[in-house]
Amino acid sequence: MPTTTALRLPSASPAPAPLLVVGSVAFDDIETPFGQGRRILGGSASYASLAASYFAPVRLVGIVGHDFSAADRERFLRRGIDLTGLQTDLSGPTFFWAGRYHDNFNRRDTLATELNVFAQFRPELPPAWRQTPLVLLANIGTDLQHHVLDQVEGRPFVVADTMNLWINLMPDLLRRLLPRVHLLVLNEEEAAQFTGEPNPWLAGERLRAMGVPSVIVKMGSHGALLLHPEGRFALPAYPVTDVRDPTGAGDAFAGALAGYLAATGSTGLPALRQGMVYATAAASFTVEAFSCERLEAAGPDGLAARHAELLRLVAV
Amino acid sequence: MPTTTALRLPSASPAPAPLLVVGSVAFDDIETPFGQGRRILGGSASYASLAASYFAPVRLVGIVGHDFSAADRERFLRRGIDLTGLQTDLSGPTFFWAGRYHDNFNRRDTLATELNVFAQFRPELPPAWRQTPLVLLANIGTDLQHHVLDQVEGRPFVVADTMNLWINLMPDLLRRLLPRVHLLVLNEEEAAQFTGEPNPWLAGERLRAMGVPSVIVKMGSHGALLLHPEGRFALPAYPVTDVRDPTGAGDAFAGALAGYLAATGSTGLPALRQGMVYATAAASFTVEAFSCERLEAAGPDGLAARHAELLRLVAV
Numbered sequence: 001m002p003t004t005t006a007l008r009l010p011s012a013s014p015a016p017a018p019l020l021v022v023g024s025v026a027f028d029d030i031e032t033p034f035g036q037g038r039r040i041l042g043g044s045a046s047y048a049s050l051a052a053s054y055f056a057p058v059r060l061v062g063i064v065g066h067d068f069s070a071a072d073r074e075r076f077l078r079r080g081i082d083l084t085g086l087q088t089d090l091s092g093p094t095f096f097w098a099g100r101y102h103d104n105f106n107r108r109d110t111l112a113t114e115l116n117v118f119a120q121f122r123p124e125l126p127p128a129w130r131q132t133p134l135v136l137l138a139n140i141g142t143d144l145q146h147h148v149l150d151q152v153e154g155r156p157f158v159v160a161d162t163m164n165l166w167i168n169l170m171p172d173l174l175r176r177l178l179p180r181v182h183l184l185v186l187n188e189e190e191a192a193q194f195t196g197e198p199n200p201w202l203a204g205e206r207l208r209a210m211g212v213p214s215v216i217v218k219m220g221s222h223g224a225l226l227l228h229p230e231g232r233f234a235l236p237a238y239p240v241t242d243v244r245d246p247t248g249a250g251d252a253f254a255g256a257l258a259g260y261l262a263a264t265g266s267t268g269l270p271a272l273r274q275g276m277v278y279a280t281a282a283a284s285f286t287v288e289a290f291s292c293e294r295l296e297a298a299g300p301d302g303l304a305a306r307h308a309e310l311l312r313l314v315a316v
Numbered sequence: 317m318p319t320t321t322a323l324r325l326p327s328a329s330p331a332p333a334p335l336l337v338v339g340s341v342a343f344d345d346i347e348t349p350f351g352q353g354r355r356i357l358g359g360s361a362s363y364a365s366l367a368a369s370y371f372a373p374v375r376l377v378g379i380v381g382h383d384f385s386a387a388d389r390e391r392f393l394r395r396g397i398d399l400t401g402l403q404t405d406l407s408g409p410t411f412f413w414a415g416r417y418h419d420n421f422n423r424r425d426t427l428a429t430e431l432n433v434f435a436q437f438r439p440e441l442p443p444a445w446r447q448t449p450l451v452l453l454a455n456i457g458t459d460l461q462h463h464v465l466d467q468v469e470g471r472p473f474v475v476a477d478t479m480n481l482w483i484n485l486m487p488d489l490l491r492r493l494l495p496r497v498h499l500l501v502l503n504e505e506e507a508a509q510f511t512g513e514p515n516p517w518l519a520g521e522r523l524r525a526m527g528v529p530s531v532i533v534k535m536g537s538h539g540a541l542l543l544h545p546e547g548r549f550a551l552p553a554y555p556v557t558d559v560r561d562p563t564g565a566g567d568a569f570a571g572a573l574a575g576y577l578a579a580t581g582s583t584g585l586p587a588l589r590q591g592m593v594y595a596t597a598a599a600s601f602t603v604e605a606f607s608c609e610r611l612e613a614a615g616p617d618g619l620a621a622r623h624a625e626l627l628r629l630v631a632v
Binding site for chain 2: 312
């Protein structure tokens, strides 16, 4: 990774550990009250790996189809992301999703989901990547997340994201995933849906009781909560005032957080707190434009500036 | 005020300035999914003055009827609250409100509002109280809030609360109140309703543009935001996991905050941040029981403990 594209973290190790990101790469059609995007780059692994690339060398595992161009690949390569694990399946197009946001972004309708080549996706880790010390299971089917963990070697720290779809479709697989994961990241509604507990702190405790040591409950514009074996942490959101497209905010949050942990080589409470501040900054850029545009344009200086602003905002 | 009932604040002046609290004193019938309370002590001035009494000597201005007993008065006197300004009108009963909470407290129906002696209430400040340096206009009609400010002397720091009722009934009076107030405290929905701006930061900026230097936007279980001439601040809520009755949480918040400002003699950004942490602690006790019971039982040590816990929770 070109060092000029990474943040200079006071706490970073001289040679940051790489981060393995497994998730979806997609093209999205998105309509919001403020505009629309057609066939724009999306998918959980896209947002997560671009956000993570500000912190650590990223190894991306995913699948794309015949319509994924050299220019599309270049967006990842420009940020030093290793695409050795990005399978190309020429038998069909890339995963496609179309959605529409309403009512000041409080409601989202899915207009189309075309799995395309993603339907046959089985994430296979290149042999040299099996020992990656930090693994982010970005938002994909829980069965695929298990399949990734079946291949990893050593004892990596595993961060997992999920969504309502998998909670509905494969709750048992998700329950079995929790003891294999060190940090689960999910949003307030998903935590309530999976545990039956509307209070996010209590929902987080229930998830911890199911075997995952740490849980982050995201609450969108209301911030995020962390339950960790060493203690708890609550962080307000960055005060975004111009939301254009909320797609990918959670993926960017998870990516920046996992990238920060890889960069610092620490997964203690202080590292998770700092990582959440960077994750919040990454999410704030993501929602200010369609696709990954603002996230890519922010640069290390942009992220560092919002990190500093957030620290000032929450300091008592 | 007996010093044993007040918090020992490191930043408190040796003789804390008194705080004038003007608002309603009421009896409430309240039903929640978890129980009910009958003819329990309520009203904005009750919650606010009891919360404030942990920090500074409180001067209460309000009105009660023939049914307000010596035992009711004793609850205030026990906390050192000066009731010289509490009018007793023997011609009728005390202000009565009945309400029911539904759906995990997200919705509230008013079942009855009987103004009783409150209908004739004109808050009159005892002459010796007109110079009080800190004034809290707790939640009452905006016309009455103006009437209080017409009587104050010197240049007190004025904190004002309001609610949707007054925003609907007397928006022009509220607009004219803002330049007479130094700090407005209101919740997210009220800020959106009054300004037409759903984003709480932008709504706060609009309110500041109308002439009030500082604004706190409360977001219930999602915390509170401060916009102040010296900067901004965002604070998560205390992680309450056992809400019994949310009535009065906002009043207790405003009371503890104003009391803290009186106690420290400071209204700068650092004092407001600390005051919001105490205010959040006071609100958290308030919602854990009907009426003011937990707020009264918490004691200075209880408040100090939650203040410390909140500081640990938000420290990055």
